Amino acid sequence: DAGVIQSPRHEVTEMGQEVTLRCKPISGHNSLFWYRQTMMRGLELLIYFNNNVPIDDSGMPEDRFSAKMPNASFSTLKIQPSEPRDSAVYFCASSQGSLNSYNEQFFGPGTRLTVL
Amino acid sequence: AQSVTQPDIHITVSEGASLELRCNYSYGATPYLFWYVQSPGQGLQLLLKYFSGDTLVQGIKGFEAEFKRSQSSFNLRKPSVHWSDAAEYFCAVGAPSMYSGGGADGLTFGKGTHLIIQP
Numbered sequence: 001d002a003g004v005i006q007s008p009r010h011e012v013t014e015m016g017q018e019v020t021l022r023c024k025p026i027s028g029h030n031s032l033f034w035y036r037q038t039m040m041r042g043l044e045l046l047i048y049f050n051n052n053v054p055i056d057d058s059g060m061p062e063d064r065f066s067a068k069m070p071n072a073s074f075s076t077l078k079i080q081p082s083e084p085r086d087s088a089v090y091f092c093a094s095s096q097g098s099l100n101s102y103n104e105q106f107f108g109p110g111t112r113l114t115v116l
Numbered sequence: 117a118q119s120v121t122q123p124d125i126h127i128t129v130s131e132g133a134s135l136e137l138r139c140n141y142s143y144g145a146t147p148y149l150f151w152y153v154q155s156p157g158q159g160l161q162l163l164l165k166y167f168s169g170d171t172l173v174q175g176i177k178g179f180e181a182e183f184k185r186s187q188s189s190f191n192l193r194k195p196s197v198h199w200s201d202a203a204e205y206f207c208a209v210g211a212p213s214m215y216s217g218g219g220a221d222g223l224t225f226g227k228g229t230h231l232i233i234q235p
Contacts, residue, residue: 004159033222043206045222056222091159104150105210105223107159 002026004108006092012114018080021111024073025094033105034067034077035091043091049075082115089113118143118209122226129197130234137192137229139207149190150208150223151181160206166190177201202233 005024013019025032033048047057049069057067064083069075079086089112093105119142129135141147148167152160164175171183181192190207208223 035222042227043225045224048222059222093160104162104165107152107161109159 006108016081021077023075023092029094029096031095033093037089120226126230128232135194139190141209148210152206154204
């Protein structure tokens with residue numbers, strides 16, 4: 001199994017540009033999560049999907065952030081327009097869960113975003 | 117809302133010495149607790165997890181953790197650390213999804229403890 005795949009691994013862009021981060025979850029997993037890691041705020045949950053449906057996006061910082069999961073094997077996190085304070089490492093994770101059980105989340109390697 | 121506190125930002129331990137990393141949580145029901153490790157520039161790897169049952173759980177790389185409900189704690193331990201254990205350690209709490217579609221809710225992480233190993 002290839003694990004959770006994220007692309008790109010590094011992204012450098014200028015303020016105001018659109019940024020799209022991509023994630024391919026582990027095959028068969030039905031939950032997908034986007035997290036952001038910064039020195040100041042640590043690891044924060046941005047949004048998560050169950051069975052391709054967005055369940056909780058309360059962690060999305062602003063309307064500039066949007067996420068989609070068009071099918072079970074692909075998700076995107078988009079920032080438009082990007083700002084320097086969006087610089088962080090963005091992690092995607094997936095898990096296979098069911099009611100009354102909880103399975104571990106498998107994390108991707110992350111995308112390091114730098115907005116100049 | 118759930119929360120996790122890791123009171124130690126940095127810990128320095130000599131190689132071969134024992135280790136304990138502290139974690140306290142706040143959650144309204146039976147918690148699902150996790151410890152993850154992150155090496156520099158890497159993603160997060162699960163060390164161990166607690167769902168129910170025996171309160172002392174064993175994980176990978178010789179780590180263990182003990183769930184103490186009365187203290188709302190889930191401290192991570194290792195009897196003898198190796199230089200390769202130097203990393204960032206995160207405690208996290210999660211819950212099963214309340215939605216009919218199944219799956220899991222997102223994790224709430226502590227701020228992490230940076231472990232330094234002295235030769």
